[in-house]
Amino acid sequence: MKPCVRDSERGFTLIELMVASAISLIVIGGIFGVMISQQTTYTAQMDLSEASQNARAALDIVRQSLRDAGWGFIAKETAVGLPPVGTCYAADVNDQSACNDLVAYNANGSTLLSDRIRISGIEPGKTFTRDTAWDGTRARAVTQREALAVNELAIISGKCTVGTNINKVVTGVVKITSVSGSVAAPPITYEFANVTNYPTFDCATVESGFAFGRAKIVEFYLDRFLANPDPSSLATRIPRLMMITNRGAGAAGAGPVEQTVAYDIESFHVRYALDCGRLTGGAICSTATNVGPDDIIDPIANGQLWCNDLTSANCNTGKTVIENQMRVMAVQVAVIPRTRHLVRKNSKNVYTGVAVPVFGYILPADAYRHWVYRATIALRNNQLPISN
Numbered sequence: 001m002k003p004c005v006r007d008s009e010r011g012f013t014l015i016e017l018m019v020a021s022a023i024s025l026i027v028i029g030g031i032f033g034v035m036i037s038q039q040t041t042y043t044a045q046m047d048l049s050e051a052s053q054n055a056r057a058a059l060d061i062v063r064q065s066l067r068d069a070g071w072g073f074i075a076k077e078t079a080v081g082l083p084p085v086g087t088c089y090a091a092d093v094n095d096q097s098a099c100n101d102l103v104a105y106n107a108n109g110s111t112l113l114s115d116r117i118r119i120s121g122i123e124p125g126k127t128f129t130r131d132t133a134w135d136g137t138r139a140r141a142v143t144q145r146e147a148l149a150v151n152e153l154a155i156i157s158g159k160c161t162v163g164t165n166i167n168k169v170v171t172g173v174v175k176i177t178s179v180s181g182s183v184a185a186p187p188i189t190y191e192f193a194n195v196t197n198y199p200t201f202d203c204a205t206v207e208s209g210f211a212f213g214r215a216k217i218v219e220f221y222l223d224r225f226l227a228n229p230d231p232s233s234l235a236t237r238i239p240r241l242m243m244i245t246n247r248g249a250g251a252a253g254a255g256p257v258e259q260t261v262a263y264d265i266e267s268f269h270v271r272y273a274l275d276c277g278r279l280t281g282g283a284i285c286s287t288a289t290n291v292g293p294d295d296i297i298d299p300i301a302n303g304q305l306w307c308n309d310l311t312s313a314n315c316n317t318g319k320t321v322i323e324n325q326m327r328v329m330a331v332q333v334a335v336i337p338r339t340r341h342l343v344r345k346n347s348k349n350v351y352t353g354v355a356v357p358v359f360g361y362i363l364p365a366d367a368y369r370h371w372v373y374r375a376t377i378a379l380r381n382n383q384l385p386i387s388n
Contacts, residue, residue, distance in 0.1 A: 047339035047341055047369070048339065048369070050264070050340070051264050051337035051338060051339055051340075051369075051371065052337065052371065054262035054263055054264055054265060054337050055262065055265065055335045055336075055337040055371065055373040056373065057261070057262055058241050058261045058262035058265060058335050058337075059333065059335050059373050059375050061243065061261055062117075062220055062261075062333050062335070062375075063333070063375050063377050065119045065218045065220075066085070066119060066331050066333070066377040066379065067377060067380065068119070068121045068124070068216065068381070069084040069085050069119045069120065069121050069379050069381060069382065070083075070084030070085075070120070070121050070379060070381035070382045071121035071122050071123075071124055071216075071381045072121060072122030072124075072128055072155070072157065072211045072213055072381075073121065073122070073155075073157045073171050073211065073381065073382070074157045074158055074159065074169045074171070074210070074211060075326075075381070075382050075383060076169040076326065077275070077292070077293050077323070077326050077327050078168070078169065078323075078326070079168075079169035079170065079171060079326050080168065080169070080170055080171075080199075080322060081157075081170045081171040081172045081199040081200070081201065082120050082155065082157075082171040082172055082173055082198065082199045083120070083171075083322060083325035083326055083328075084119070084120060084121065084325070084379055084381065084382050085117060085118070085119055085272070085325060085328055085331060085379070086117075086118045086120070086310075086325055113267075113361060114221070114222035114267050114268045114269065115221075115268055115269050115270040115308075116219065116220065116221040116222075117219070117220050117221075117270045117331075118217065118218070118219045119217070119218045119219070119220075120155070120173075120215070120217045120218075121155070121216050121381065122155045122157070122211060122212075122213040122214065122215065122216065123214040123215065123216040123247070125146070125213075125214070126144065126145035126146030127144055127145075127146050127147070127148055127154075127213045127214040128144075128211070128212070128213035128214075129141045129143050129144050129211075129212055129213065130210070130211055130212075132210055132211075132212040133187075138189055138190060138191050139156065139189070139190045139192070139212055140187040140188070140189050140190075141186070141187060141188045141190070141212060143186075144183060144186075144188055145183060146183065147179060147182060147183055147188050148176050148179065148190065148213075148214055149176065149179070150176055150177065150178060150179060151175060151176065151177075151248050152175070152176050152214060152215075152247060152248040153173055153174070153175055153176075153195065153214070153215035153217070153246065153247055153248035154173070154174050154175075154176055154190070154192065154212060154213065154214060154215055155171065155172070155173055155174075155211075155212070155213065155214075155215045156170075156171070156172055156174060156201045156210060156211070156212050157169070157170070157171040157172075157210060157211040157212075158170070158210020158211060159210070160203030160210075170201060170202075170203055171199070171201070172194075172198070172199050172200045172201025172202070173194075173195050173198035173199060173200070173201070173215055173217070174192035174193065174194060174195060174200070174201055175192055175193050175194075175195050175248060176190050176191075176192050176248070177191050177192055177193050178190070178191045214247060215246070215247060215248065216245075216247065217245070217246045217247070218243060218244070218245050218246075219243065219244040219246075220241060220242070220243055220261070220268065221241075221242055221244075221268070222239060222240070222241055222242070222265065222267065222268045223239070223240055223242045224237050224239045225237065226238045226239075226240055226263075238263055238264060238340075239263075239264065239265055239266055239267075239338075240260050240261070240262065240263045240264070240265055241260070241261040241262050241265040241268055241335070242259070242260060242261065243258070243259055243260075243261045244256050244257065244258045245257045245259075262335075262337070264337055264338055264339070264340055265335060265336065265337055265338075266336045266337065266338040266363065266368070266370060267334075267336040267356075267358070267361075267363050268333075268334070268335055268336070269308075269333070269334040269336075269358055269359045269361060270308075270331060270332070270333055270334075271306040271307060271308045271331070271332050271359050272306065272307055272308075272309075272310060272315070272324075272328050272330070272331055272332075273297040273305050273306055273307075273328070273329055273330040273331075273332070274297065274298060274300070274307070274315060274317065274324060274327045274328055274329060275293045275294065275295060275296060275297060275298060275327050275329045276298040276300075276317055276327065277293060277294065277298070278292060278294045279298055284298070284299050284300060284301055284302065284316065285299065285300045285315065285317040285318075286300075286316045286317060286318055293327065295329075295383060297329050297330060300315050300317065301316055306332060306359070307324075308359060308360060308361075310324040310325050310328070311324075312324070326382075328379055328382060329378065329379060329382065330377065330378045330379060331376075331377050331379065332359075332374060332375070332376045332377075333374065333375050333376075333377065334358045334359055334372055334373065334374045335372075335373045335374075336356060336358060336363060336370055336371065336372050336373070337370070337371055337373070338368040338369065338370050339368050339369045341368075342366075342367040342368060356370045356372065358372050
């Protein structure tokens, strides 16, 4: 007698098992594909978000520093010494425009260019005063609410006699060497010395009431030397925007302080707009005959308001670097962040990319994703006296 097998107890055939396995593999493969795609998208979005936040934070810090540029200075287009904005200084205290296109901080020795900017002003606050007297070697401040300390840096700005030049506006940086008197028992008397690599304040006589206070000197530049601890990103270095703040080594801080502003900043660029003087309609800076300022930004060429550095050749003004610096009315800043990971591939699955133009400079193509964040900042403290 044959055993009776019910249909509900019948097993799967080999063909049925193979078909079911194939379907399962297809479904599981699809699920894994979606998961990998989602993980890739998540990583890319996190990269995009972080790069965007880095750029916005960096731009905000640079913008705020530029708003303080020249704070407390005696603004004059013929002023000499320390300008509100510049690049960097050599030992001869002349502003070096070559520092503007900085290549020395590239770890791989490439010629990638990024700008460097130095922003100077008197720190707003309790140490600032315009009721300061001068006897040629010492400054006496009457209305300070807080005294500077020995070894702090101070900025002095005022009219003085330089050689045969009377009422010349001079702004310089000095280091406090001794302090006598106090806020409670004014005046406070300061003795000081000049500071290496900064414009000095060498005046025979000074008008009373010149500006005096704690120096606030900030520099921004790009550093590409930081090693990348994450090998999965395929990048050996992380570019970052750096900031150096120098207030001296007194009570307010221990000398120049260097810190990172933002990571994954691929490039940093600056350009300037100037008040070249009174121009007739359609005229450009090089044709200015009345050099007195009119508080209006002027074109350096047809349809072009901005120069990438402050040399006479680039700004087309016929003026020296320091004269151009004293006439800067606005600064435009571009911060170019990048993703931490390589994200661009071509049809052959090879990493590739596109070049990024910014301010006349072309950032070479690579496989990172980039954005260009720009801001235009008026130097509100450098409003030049209008010449009749």
